[in-house]
Amino acid sequence: MARIAVGGFQHETNTFAPVKTPYEDFLVPGGWPALTRGEALFANVEGTSTPIAGAIAAGRKAGHTLVPLSWCMATPASYVTDDAFERIATMLLEELDAALAQGPLDAVYLDLHGAAVTESFEDAEGELIARVKARAGDIPVAVSLDLHANVTEGMVRDAALIDAYRHYPHIDMAETGARAMRALLRRLGTGRPWHSRFHKFPFLTAINWQCTMIEPGDTLRQMIDSLAANEDVTVAFCPGFALADIAECGPALAVYGAEQARADAVFEELRQAVEAVREDFAGTLWSPEAAIRHAMRADKPGPYVLCDTQDNPGGGGEADTTGILQALIDLDAQNALVAIIKDPEAARAAHAAGVGSDLDLELGAGTRQPGIHPVKGRFLVEQLSDGQTVGTGPMFGGNPINVGDSALLRIGGVQVLVTSRKTQVADQAILRHIGIEPKSLHILVLKSSVHFRADFQPIATEVLVVQSPGPVVADLASMPFRKLRPGVALTPVGPIHKETTQRGGGTP
Numbered sequence: 308m309a310r311i312a313v314g315g316f317q318h319e320t321n322t323f324a325p326v327k328t329p330y331e332d333f334l335v336p337g338g339w340p341a342l343t344r345g346e347a348l349f350a351n352v353e354g355t356s357t358p359i360a361g362a363i364a365a366g367r368k369a370g371h372t373l374v375p376l377s378w379c380m381a382t383p384a385s386y387v388t389d390d391a392f393e394r395i396a397t398m399l400l401e402e403l404d405a406a407l408a409q410g411p412l413d414a415v416y417l418d419l420h421g422a423a424v425t426e427s428f429e430d431a432e433g434e435l436i437a438r439v440k441a442r443a444g445d446i447p448v449a450v451s452l453d454l455h456a457n458v459t460e461g462m463v464r465d466a467a468l469i470d471a472y473r474h475y476p477h478i479d480m481a482e483t484g485a486r487a488m489r490a491l492l493r494r495l496g497t498g499r500p501w502h503s504r505f506h507k508f509p510f511l512t513a514i515n516w517q518c519t520m521i522e523p524g525d526t527l528r529q530m531i532d533s534l535a536a537n538e539d540v541t542v543a544f545c546p547g548f549a550l551a552d553i554a555e556c557g558p559a560l561a562v563y564g565a566e567q568a569r570a571d572a573v574f575e576e577l578r579q580a581v582e583a584v585r586e587d588f589a590g591t592l593w594s595p596e597a598a599i600r601h602a603m604r605a606d607k608p609g610p611y612v613l614c615d616t617q618d619n620p621g622g623g624g625e626a627d628t629t630g631i632l633q634a635l636i637d638l639d640a641q642n643a644l645v646a647i648i649k650d651p652e653a654a655r656a657a658h659a660a661g662v663g664s665d666l667d668l669e670l671g672a673g674t675r676q677p678g679i680h681p682v683k684g685r686f687l688v689e690q691l692s693d694g695q696t697v698g699t700g701p702m703f704g705g706n707p708i709n710v711g712d713s714a715l716l717r718i719g720g721v722q723v724l725v726t727s728r729k730t731q732v733a734d735q736a737i738l739r740h741i742g743i744e745p746k747s748l749h750i751l752v753l754k755s756s757v758h759f760r761a762d763f764q765p766i767a768t769e770v771l772v773v774q775s776p777g778p779v780v781a782d783l784a785s786m787p788f789r790k791l792r793p794g795v796a797l798t799p800v801g802p803i804h805k806e807t808t809q810r811g812g813g814t815p
Contacts, residue, residue, distance in 0.1 A: 314376025315418030321623025330391035344377035358484030365485035421456020422548035433461030449491035458559035471543035476761035504574035510796035523584035609749035617777030621731035630775030641720035643750035657714030690715035696740035700762030733758035
C-alpha cells in the first residue's frame, strides 16, 4: 500500500480589493474549518465539503496510509501577506519533513486554490508546489484546484497531475478531491509519468458568467463529465479569476493521461469547444434602481434575488458596500432583505441596546472605499445572534459558519442582516439562524456572485445580477491591469490588453 502525505492552502486573491489577508484570517475563515496541522487535520475536515476531505476518504477507502501535513483556507481578499504565506508554507514543510523522517513517501496530494497571490509571489501555489517537490524528491505531487484557478506554467511543470472543480457553484469540492486522489493512485500504479497538454486562452471572463448552471458553462461541464467518465484522463478546465492582476491570469485547460493519444484527443476536443463558445461568456448587468423597480412591479410573488456581485466576499469584497441598501430605502421597497452588511460596531451597538430598541446608525462602508458611503437612519433591532451556524445547502453543507455577533435590523420595509465578520451568502442557514425564512421575502439581496445559486436559485422567482459599486468588478474592460501579459482580451469580445501600466492592480 502507498504512503501519501496530504495537505493544502486555499486563498482566492483579488489584487484590486481594499484589504490584505494576514495570517489571522486563516485561523477563523468563516464558512470553512480553521487552520489545522498534524493529526488534528483528519478530524477537523471530516464531514465537510472541502476537497481534502474527499481526498482523505478516497485514499482510506483504497486502503492506503495517509500522513497529515497542514491545511488552511481564508476568505478571499487582497494580497496574502508575506508573513502569512511564509508561516503557512513553513508549517506544511515542517510536517512534510516529519513525515519523511518516519519513512519514505510515495506521493503528495495538495488541496490548493490556484489564484493565490502574495506580496512577493504572483503564483503562490506554483511556489508552494516547487518547495514541496524540492523537499520530497522525485515522487508525484497531485493537485486539486478551484474552478477559478489561474493555472500557470509553474504549476503544470511541477505537478504530476492537476484536477479542478467542474461545478460553479462549487458543489463538487469533496468529489474533486476524491477524483484527484483516485487519479494519483492510478498514476502510482503505472509507475511512470503521465502525458499532459496545457493551453492558456487569450481572453478573460468575469466570474458571473462562468456559472455552470447557465450557458456555456453547463454544456462545457457536461462535455468534461462525458469525456472523463472512465477516469482514464484527468481534466482541469479553469475559466480563471480575472481579478488577480498577474501575468498568467485567465482561462486554461490541462489534460493528463497515461496514453498520449487519448490525452491529446480529449484536450483538442475541449480546446475547440471552449473557443467555439468564447463569446457566450457574457450576460446582463442591472443597475440597483432598475433591478428594484423590476421586482416591485412584478405581479408574481418572490423572492426576487438581487445578486450584489461587486461586493461578493467570495471574490474579495468586504460585504460593507451600501449601494443597493440605499436604493431600496430611497424607492420605499417593502418585504426586502439585504444580507449582509459587515459592520462590527453596529452589531455591538445592537447587542448592547437589545431587541426592540431603536438605533441611530451610520451603517456600512467601514473600509472607506472610494464613492461608497454609510447609510444614515434609525434602525429597529429585531433579532440578535452570535453568528454561528452550520451550512445546510449543496455547497456549504456540514461546514461551520461563523459571521460573529450579528443583528437583524429594520428601516422602513427593509431588513438588514448586520454581521461582525464577512462571508459570502451562499447558504440559507445564514439567514435562518437568525429567524429569517428566505421564501417569505419579496426582494432578497445577497452578497455573492454565483455560489448563492446552488441554495437560493431553486426558491427564486428570478435572479438579477446587479452592478453596484464594489471591488469585485464585473466589467473587466474597465480594470487598470498593470501586470497582465499583453495580447489578452479583457473580455471574451472586448479590447486587447496591449501593455502593462503603472496604475491599478493594488499594491503588494
